[in-house]
Amino acid sequence: MPASLTPSTPYVDLDREAWTRLSASTPLPLTDADVDRLAGLGDPIDLAEVDAIYRPISRLLDLYVEATRGLHQASSTFLREDIVATPFVIGVAGSVAVGKSTTARLLRELLARWPATPRVQLVTTDGFLYPNAELERRGLMERKGFPESYDRRALLRFVSKIKAGRPEVRAPVYDHLTYDIVPGREIVVQRPDVLVVEGLNVLQPARPTAEGTSNLAVSDFFDFSIYVDARTPDVRQWYVDRFLSLRSTAFADPESYFHRFAALSDDEAVARAEHLWDTINAPNLEQNILPTRSRADLVLTKGRDHSVERVRLRKI
Ligand SMILES: Nc1ncnc2c1ncn2[C@@H]1O[C@H](COP(=O)(O)OP(=O)(O)O)[C@@H](O)[C@H]1O
Numbered sequence: 001m002p003a004s005l006t007p008s009t010p011y012v013d014l015d016r017e018a019w020t021r022l023s024a025s026t027p028l029p030l031t032d033a034d035v036d037r038l039a040g041l042g043d044p045i046d047l048a049e050v051d052a053i054y055r056p057i058s059r060l061l062d063l064y065v066e067a068t069r070g071l072h073q074a075s076s077t078f079l080r081e082d083i084v085a086t087p088f089v090i091g092v093a094g095s096v097a098v099g100k101s102t103t104a105r106l107l108r109e110l111l112a113r114w115p116a117t118p119r120v121q122l123v124t125t126d127g128f129l130y131p132n133a134e135l136e137r138r139g140l141m142e143r144k145g146f147p148e149s150y151d152r153r154a155l156l157r158f159v160s161k162i163k164a165g166r167p168e169v170r171a172p173v174y175d176h177l178t179y180d181i182v183p184g185r186e187i188v189v190q191r192p193d194v195l196v197v198e199g200l201n202v203l204q205p206a207r208p209t210a211e212g213t214s215n216l217a218v219s220d221f222f223d224f225s226i227y228v229d230a231r232t233p234d235v236r237q238w239y240v241d242r243f244l245s246l247r248s249t250a251f252a253d254p255e256s257y258f259h260r261f262a263a264l265s266d267d268e269a270v271a272r273a274e275h276l277w278d279t280i281n282a283p284n285l286e287q288n289i290l291p292t293r294s295r296a297d298l299v300l301t302k303g304r305d306h307s308v309e310r311v312r313l314r315k316i
């Protein structure tokens with residue numbers, strides 16, 4: 001029996017090569033141009049990485065979707081009712097700057113090419129952050145991304161409506177440029193085949209109620225979850241590098257909340273990025289995000305060069 005399949009852990013742990021071999025016959029429907037379009041700022045992902053890592057993930061998810069539909073059919077038969085199938089919901093979690101958005105966009109694109117799941121939508125949880133005015137009122141402007149900076153009840157209601165099979169569910173929208181919620185703008189989710197929900201805290205466990213019982217958590221509504229992982233010093237470096245790139249791109253826009261940082265020297269910009277990382281994003285990673293990693297069905301571990309080195313899949 002291969003070491004990865006010994007029954008001592010509930011996970012299958014595979015190195016890159018072993019993972020890639022699992023879907024040798026699955027076609028890759030994307031091109032170099034598609035990957036360039038989908039890659040996040042500073043993420044050097046290329047077609048070879050998509051082929052090696054994401055093609056097998058999309059095949060695995062296609063199998064899970066099929067199996068979930070079979071289960072749904074079985075419950076419908078048992079209940080003697082024609083229950084509407086609900087979207088297959090995938091959560092994507094991980095640190096700020098780890099590359100979650102690239103992963104989520106690639107999944108959206110790859111899954112939409114499978115005949116069973118042509119309609120795939122993506123929602124990021126930043127839309128459920130409180131607006132800056134509310135964060136200021138609550139003294140949370142330096143805690144953006146921490147669980148308490150989100151309207152967690154609204155996010156839970158949103159995912160719960162999706163899994164109830166509502167034909168139309170709306171989510172608010174966040175803008176990285178203005179660093180705030182966009183008043184009046186919404187994403188409309190219309191019962192897709194697959195919904196990808198991406199965000200720092202999507203694997204947070206339920207909070208206990210005042211009575212000591214437990215509420216539901218967003219992740220209770222996931223059919224599958226992925227944690228994008230990397231060593232913290234590497235993610236810190238990626239955050240700082242991205243901040244330097246943003247300085248000459250997004251921050252150069254006078255509308256940008258960070259416009260004042262566009263004029264910083266290299267050293268000043270590095271110091272500012274390190275300060276933001278060390279005071280907000282690192283404590284959030286350590287206290288809230290990393291502790292949820294073991295809850296994920298699939299963990300992708302990246303090396304310093306951003307490529308995935310290991311893949312860990314829960315056995316059931
Ligand atoms: N200040 C910013 N201005 C413009 N875009 C940003 C800013 N911060 C982050 N982004 C973009 O927002 C997206 C999400 O970033 P983040 O939450 O760090 O997650 P991840 O890097 O894991 O995808 C990325 O595509 C990133 O490039």
Ligand SMILES: CC(C)(COP(=O)(O)O)[C@@H](O)C(=O)NCCC(=O)O
Nearest residue numbers: 124125126144145198199200276280
């Ligand atoms: C908007 C974010 C909280 C991410 O939100 P998510 O979509 O993961 O819920 C994060 O990208 C962010 O801007 N954090 C604040 C600290 C900083 O500027 O780095």
